[in-house]
Structure formats: structure tokens, C-alpha cells
Amino acid sequence: MxxxxxxxxxxxxxxxxxxxxxxxxxxxxxxxxxxxxxxxxxxxxxxxxxxxxxxxxxxxxxxxxxxxxxxxxxxxxxxxxxxxxxxxxxxxxxxxxxxxxxxxxAEVFPIECVIRGYLAGSAWKEYRKSGTLAGEPLPGSLRESSRLSPPLFSPATKAETGHDENITRRQAAAIVGAERIAELERLTRLVYERGSEHAASRGIIVADTKLEFGEVDGRVILVDEVLTPDSSRFWPADRYEEGAAPPSLDKQPLRDHLEREKNAGRWNGDAPPPPLPPDVIDSMSRRYLEIYQRLTGAPLPVAA
Ligand SMILES: Nc1ncnc2c1ncn2[C@@H]1O[C@H](COP(=O)(O)OP(=O)(O)OP(=O)(O)O)[C@@H](O)[C@H]1O
Ligand SMILES: [Mg+2]
Missing domain, CATH: 3.30.200.20 (Phosphorylase Kinase; domain 1)
Structure with missing residues (x-):
């Protein structure tokens, strides 16, 4: 159920x-x-x-x-x-x-450790407006979904309500300490590298992902969810195109439906949401299961 x-x-x-x-x-x-x-x-x-x-x-x-x-x-x-x-x-x-x-x-560090291998989402929005990310300049020739090589470590504050805000490395260091932020960046890069390499072998691009870390007995540990569709932007590699936004592997049917409702004047974009037709829910459920199977190589045990 x-x-x-x-x-x-x-x-x-x-x-x-x-x-x-x-x-x-x-x-x-x-x-x-x-x-x-x-x-x-x-x-x-x-x-x-x-x-x-x-x-x-x-x-x-x-x-x-x-x-x-x-x-x-x-x-x-x-x-x-x-x-x-x-x-x-x-x-x-x-x-x-x-x-x-x-x-x-764990005592969770109050920053989100975001790493971006491609320019998308809030990073693309800011770059398009001002050529920066968290106020710091990026190369001038990037387009939507451009590959970022090496990937950009791009921490954000955790907003209790509304959107998380991108912050500079200096701001992140001020929040958790210079030594800690270096360790968080090292681990974030390691997880992204391992994850994106494996996903690529399954035809999936991890455009970006968000990790959380915490401390237990003075040791840094990875907490929360890791490399899931909810914490990452997964793109089908065969639909990737620089200069455009690839479809979301998981939520595209939902986004498309909500856009249609908005354009038809049936939804203003705030809560409460419009009701979802069963086929939208079904196709999302199938997509989540498919991502699991593609990445791990086996069907989800409880659904099998
Ligand atoms: N090992 C852990 N120790 C302490 N807190 C943890 C641990 N793992 C995860 N958390 C916390 O549990 C919460 C998970 O909840 P959830 O992901 O639904 O909410 P959220 O990330 O705060 O907000 P959002 O709704 O935007 O995802 C997060 O606040 C996360 O920091
Ligand atoms: Mg969360």
C-alpha cells in the first residue's frame, strides 16, 4: 500500500x-x-x-x-x-x-553539499542572469546543461522554508570551519565521482546531487539519502543536449501535467495542488522502479 x-x-x-x-x-x-x-x-x-x-x-x-x-x-x-x-x-x-x-x-552540518557536473537548476538561473554562481564568476561561454569539468562543489544553506540558497566556499567555511569544509568537499567529490561513473555505465547522467554530512564522536559521516532521484538530477544520457534542459528521468510526467494545469488556468502554482490523474502517478511509479533497476541491475526486491 x-x-x-x-x-x-x-x-x-x-x-x-x-x-x-x-x-x-x-x-x-x-x-x-x-x-x-x-x-x-x-x-x-x-x-x-x-x-x-x-x-x-x-x-x-x-x-x-x-x-x-x-x-x-x-x-x-x-x-x-x-x-x-x-x-x-x-x-x-x-x-x-x-x-x-x-x-x-549525527549532528548534521547546517549546509547542503551540492556538487554539479552540469549547469542546471538554480545554478543555470543565476549564471544566465549574472554569469556567476553564488556571486562568483564562472567561465563566460557556458550554456544551459553545459558540462562543468571539473565538477563544481557548490554548497547551499538549508532553508527551513522556501529555496536553499547557494553560498560561496568562504561562507560555507565560516559556517562549518575551514578544515571541515575541505573534508566535506573531498567526500562530496568522491561520492559524485563514484556515483556518476557508475551511472554513466548505465546510460544515466548525474547532472548534480546534494549530500548531507554529520558528525558522530568527532568523525564526519555521510547521512540522509544518497544519489537518489530526489536528491539528484538524473538525465537519460541519450537525450542529453547542450543548450537545452533534458527531461527529468523521474518527475517529468508530473511536471508536464502541472504545467498543463497551470497553462489552462486550473492551478496557480501554490498549495493546494490539483488532483493527479492515475496515469501520471503510474508512470512516475514505473520510472522510480526503472531507475532503481537500471542503476542497481536488479528489480526492487519488495516490488519483485
Ligand atoms: N543520520 C542522521 N542523523 C541526524 N539527522 C539526519 C540523519 N540522516 C538524515 N537526517 C535528517 O533527516 C531529515 C530527512 O528528512 P527529509 O529529507 O524528508 O527532509 P529535509 O531534507 O529536511 O527537507 P526536504 O523536505 O526539503 O527534503 C533531514 O533534516 C536530514 O538532515
Ligand atoms: Mg531531504
Missing amino acids: PLHKSDLPLPLIRQGKVRDVYEAGPDQLLLVATDRVSAFDVIMREAVPHKGAVLTQLTAWWLRRLGGEVPHHMLSADIGEICEAIPALAPHRAELAGRAMLSRR
Whole structure:
């Protein structure tokens, strides 16, 4: 069953656009990726079947691959193990299967570690207007979706509401410290390099991605979600074209539908969103499952 909102017998400590986060002990969290979907910063009323499990299991898959090089927060993404560790969750096993991750609780650094291999999104918007990114000049000859080589480490502040704001490296260093930011940049580049290389071998371009890091006992670890469609811009490599915006592998049907509703005057772009037709939800669900299978080489276990 698709899940829009979880209700577990644990203290709920935050509800993001997609994840419900519970306390699972003094130094552990249970991250529950729901099937909520947002576009243009508005959360849709409908849930997308399998989306939460794709986000969690894809993150788990990448973390297992990266584990030798990048310390991370995952303790388990296996529902059997999780219910064994927290018996109170047993009655919720079916609804949590695939989507729950038991994690080490970290003190999260208050910046988003964004890395961009291609010029898109907010970076393209700023560049088009002023030739800069976070106020710093970029080469003058870039176009929409141009490749950035080497990739640009482009941290952002975490806005509680509204859009995250791109900041300079100097500003990021002022927030977390010069030594920390160097470590975060090194790890961000490493994850992006490993991720984009693998994705390329599966015909997917990782245009950019956002990582979060935290600290446990003085050590930096990778937290949150990793190289998922929600935290990354995935483009089909065969549709890539410099000077244009490639379609989004995951949310294009939703974006197209919402644009049509806006153009027809049926939606003003704010909450509440218009209702979504079943075929839009279906095609998104299929796309999330397909991304999982393309990247990992196997179908999502719970959906198989
Ligand atoms: N290991 C961890 N320790 C502490 N906090 C974590 C850990 N992993 C993830 N988090 C936090 O859990 C939250 C995940 O929620 P979610 O991704 O839904 O919301 P968000 O990223 O804050 O906002 P958005 O709705 O824009 O995604 C984030 O605030 C993230 O920083
Ligand atoms: Mg998030």
C-alpha cells in the first residue's frame, strides 16, 4: 500500500517533504521515506507507489558500495533486522518494508553539499542572469546543461522554508570551519565521482546531487539519502543536449501535467495542488522502479 504519512509508536522528531524521522534510541534514528512526492515545492496529495522504498533501497545500495571509502550513518535497511532491534515496530512491518532505514544519529552540518557536473537548476538561473554562481564568476561561454569539468562543489544553506540558497566556499567555511569544509568537499567529490561513473555505465547522467554530512564522536559521516532521484538530477544520457534542459528521468510526467494545469488556468502554482490523474502517478511509479533497476541491475526486491 502506498504510504502518505506514517504513524509509528516512536517519538516523531521531524517531518520533511518526503521523510518522517523518528527517534529510535539515544543515538539512533528511524528514517521512513514515505511515498509523498513534491514538485515546484508543493507536496502532492497522492502517494507514488514504491517511491519511498526506491529512495531508501537505492541509498542503501550506494552506501554499501561506498562503505569502504565513505563512513556513513546506515545501520540497517532490512525490515527483519529493524523489527528485531525495535520490537514495537513489528505490527507496522508491512507498511515499513523497504522504506525504513535505521541510522546512527549525527549532528548534521547546517549546509547542503551540492556538487554539479552540469549547469542546471538554480545554478543555470543565476549564471544566465549574472554569469556567476553564488556571486562568483564562472567561465563566460557556458550554456544551459553545459558540462562543468571539473565538477563544481557548490554548497547551499538549508532553508527551513522556501529555496536553499547557494553560498560561496568562504561562507560555507565560516559556517562549518575551514578544515571541515575541505573534508566535506573531498567526500562530496568522491561520492559524485563514484556515483556518476557508475551511472554513466548505465546510460544515466548525474547532472548534480546534494549530500548531507554529520558528525558522530568527532568523525564526519555521510547521512540522509544518497544519489537518489530526489536528491539528484538524473538525465537519460541519450537525450542529453547542450543548450537545452533534458527531461527529468523521474518527475517529468508530473511536471508536464502541472504545467498543463497551470497553462489552462486550473492551478496557480501554490498549495493546494490539483488532483493527479492515475496515469501520471503510474508512470512516475514505473520510472522510480526503472531507475532503481537500471542503476542497481536488479528489480526492487519488495516490488519483485
Ligand atoms: N543520520 C542522521 N542523523 C541526524 N539527522 C539526519 C540523519 N540522516 C538524515 N537526517 C535528517 O533527516 C531529515 C530527512 O528528512 P527529509 O529529507 O524528508 O527532509 P529535509 O531534507 O529536511 O527537507 P526536504 O523536505 O526539503 O527534503 C533531514 O533534516 C536530514 O538532515
Ligand atoms: Mg531531504
